[in-house]
Amino acid sequence: MRDTNHPDMTCADLLIRLLRDTYQVDTIFGIPGVHTVELYRGLHDSGLRHITPRHEQGAGFMADGYARATGRPGVCFIITGPGMTNIATAMGQALADSVPMLVISSVNRRDTLGRGQGRLHELPSQQQLLAGVSRFSHTLLDPAGLPEALARAFAVFESRRPGPVHIEIPIDLFDAPVAPPTHWQRPRLTPPAPDATAIQEAATWLRTAERPLVLLGGGCVDAPVAARRLVEGLDAPTVTTINAKGLLGRDHPLDLGANASLPAVRRLANEADVILAVGTELGETDYDVVFDGGFALTGRLIRIDIDPEQLARNHHAALAICADASQALNALMAHFPEKRERRGAERTRAALDALGLKQDPAFTEYVPLFATLAEVLPEAILVGDSCATTYAANHLVSQPAPRRFFNASTGYGTLGYGLPAAMGAQIARPDLPVVSLVGDGGIMFTLPELACAVEERLPLVILLWHNQGYEEIRRFMDAAGVERLGVDIRAPDFQALAAGFGCAATRVGDRDGLIRALTHRPSGGPMLIEIDAAAWADAVARA
Template sequence: MTVTSTTTETSCAELLVRLLRDTYGVDTLFGIPGVHTIELYRGLEGSGLRHVTPRHEQGAGFMADGYARSTGQPGVCFIITGPGMTNIATAMGQALADSIPMLVISSVSRLDTLGMGQGRLHELPSQQQLMAGVARFSHTLLDASTLPEVLARAFALFRGARPGPVHIEIPIDLLAARVKVPTPSAPPVLYRPAPDPQGLATAAAWLKEAQRPLLLLGGGCIDAPEAARELVERLDAPTVTTINAKGLLGRDHPLDLGANAALPAVRALARDADVILAVGTELGETDYDVVFDDGFQLDGKLIRIDIDPEQLVRNQRLALGLVADAGRSLELLLELVPEPLSRNGAERTQTTRQALALPEDAAFAPFVPLFNTLREAVPDAILVGDSTATVYAGNHLVSQPATRRFFNASTGYGTLGYGLPAALGAALARPELPVVALVGDGGIMFTLSELATAVEEKLPVVILLWHNHGYEEIRRYMDNHGVSRVGVDIQPPDFQQLANGFGCRACRVTDPAELAQALADRPTDGPQLIEVDAAAWHRNIIAR
């Protein structure tokens, strides 16, 4: 029997696949089959769902993350008991830190052996307890008939609250258990909370009275770009858009200061602001304090809007907090600010940008021609990054035309190995857009095996590998703190031969012209690895 059967009874595994597809609109799954999950794969037969096999469960999690960030829809994984779950835990940690919807379905030991410590295959003392630390919630299915309700809980969280990973584990004896097929139905329509009217009116009054307003817009706003842009313009306020909010105001908006809150000129503007509106942002250090000195200070009245009430009182002193959906709040604020105000916002923003002087900054100047070349060659590309030099610079330099087109692992959890598999997830989700993975020679080694997945799936992802022969960021930290370099000058492989061995086209470039040519020649039926010799690139840029 397949998942398309019209009988009134089916297996738990087949019902799971049916609910994911028909009720929740899932079309892609990431997973590596194992002896504990074969019943899930019986459920996939004839389902029409696309199954992508990564080469490591961490890669599965990162692919699901990239799929979710580029679409807003949850990425879904099928993962085996025990080592599969510990392997995906890092990816779940990154998704949890950045509020990314991810559904991880795993197997677990038989019901009668749970917690017994009998040395069963893949056994953990408590898999559910372990995964609860990297999930919004982790649930053990004890009765197959409760599966629809548990899935409904997961998708209610994704759609109605602060999202993040959800883990549902199913004992292997329940996967084949017979269960009645519920009457087909659409998922409930969930409306996220709107702000309290009195609180919103107070916030609007403060913003209208402000002489030096400042807006801080985070990843929680990315599905309301029109409302965000209109509000920024009506308030005539300089605006910091965080890394996960890039593209919110469109490309090169005159009021957008980008993700530069950690730099002195923006910090000075923030200290001088009399009213600050922060929407859908944690105000965390990986957005506002990447120099890690706790120097981002807000002395004016701080208004915060967040769907998570606990987040309202973290990191900065609060004057007014509203528990609400970011997008709905922006729309309602517009109704309370019906006419454009004039507070010299564009002039204040331009003055701050001139003080930043990013293209002339020695830390960023070598990367300006790299991102200019990408912008000219692939202007609509989704840029997906690891923790690497190009990403650290791009966080400050890059301006995107729309949201969900720039994300990386330097925020929040800050893992390595994210860039390549997350880019594959984005390419699977948005095949109409070019995708560029920004990776380094150190970080790519964590998930290099996913080149095989890219080739197998024929994904035309550009893998822009910045090769600086080791862990450059850690070398710099060691040097700055007087610590001898140990463990950071690692031996690199021959990336050209490695890529070719996977069946991936590869080339080396040393300057913008060579990069532009490589991008122009990129294949349409598979990945291309472009290795940038960092030392030669720096020399050639300086020579210009």
């Protein structure tokens, strides 16, 4: 990397310097290409860690996992054209789940943009294409404007509803000379604070409620102490959505989990006279995953969200407060220093008992699976694809802290997320074990990332539930009376594939085998544990 005080500092030099020193970025996910050679000139000696996935979609999912595990934006360097269409799916998932991600890409020379000359990697408008899966997409036309473009990106990450931001740099600008900015300081940004009068009104409604209910979403993950103290002060049953799992700690007596789509929790919602919803979209994949429109709120709804538009979506709010969830939770918490007795724990326990999840035939075979994980790896981050084990985990799993459970079954609902996102989480949190929950169908979307996991010596566990195809879609086809087609797919030999990548692997069919595999997993690389779903179900039935 060039001396940043030298007058011939380039735009690429400035970018790396700003990311590293001003915004404390430590990791870049990217695949070099002809168009980004100059971007990489100074990266080798910059001190930034570069991770090379095997597909740009994998880069985006890794950045997503990194961001969810830490709260810091994941950063990608991506080439023009196909690199950007490849990463668009990952950006779509991050947009749906409000995950901060910075995607820096190349684009063709400024004098060729929009001219349709058949240039390498040319798109009619790369910026317009990516605008639909980002909070904003910006084309840099002057290297002097780079500090401002990055400041805008981090303003999105820090003071409004986060999501992906795309900044494209024409290839003729990477080595263009630029004067270093006069000031390198990071702009000080604060998210919107709650209106004190509105908080007072919300507190009054909650104080006089007889049957309050709290709904906490992923926007609350940075305020676990305030969230826990507030719901305890309210003595209110609380739904923690999939992205809020762990917010109240493991097995909290007021935690209904992510079960808002199930009958007993829906009854609580329908009977609640005041509902407090914080940092949650109140969207379909959290509250109506059975897709029957049966989640109803008849009481007075208080909504708190950093996004003013979200306050007007899905459910009508009697009181809508546009504010940062963490600040709002802390402000509300101060109004309830002592617990108000309203049989909250009793009502929560009654609802969970009525659900009977551990005895439900739909979940029975997964109960020992997650009991084993909690026993052997109690502090693990669980990262799921859209697969059977993830769907069960959404209902069954309780985590000790937030940012230790996330998956692609919500929002955008993409396949192929589980493995690379778990890798990103492991890179971000080497102090914690990470388990990737994947199926034999979904893992085929991003299986080549196993090579990257081996290369980086990531000690993650890949728990592959092998049920011979797309089980979820099979069930939907059967229920709809549609003849099965395209769902009973042939799987490869995963043990042989893992060996080819240099990854430790084993196949298990019961709890004892899983315990042995988890206990003796390698510390210097990934391990693929393939669970024969049919053999596992037989072992559970015999137990």
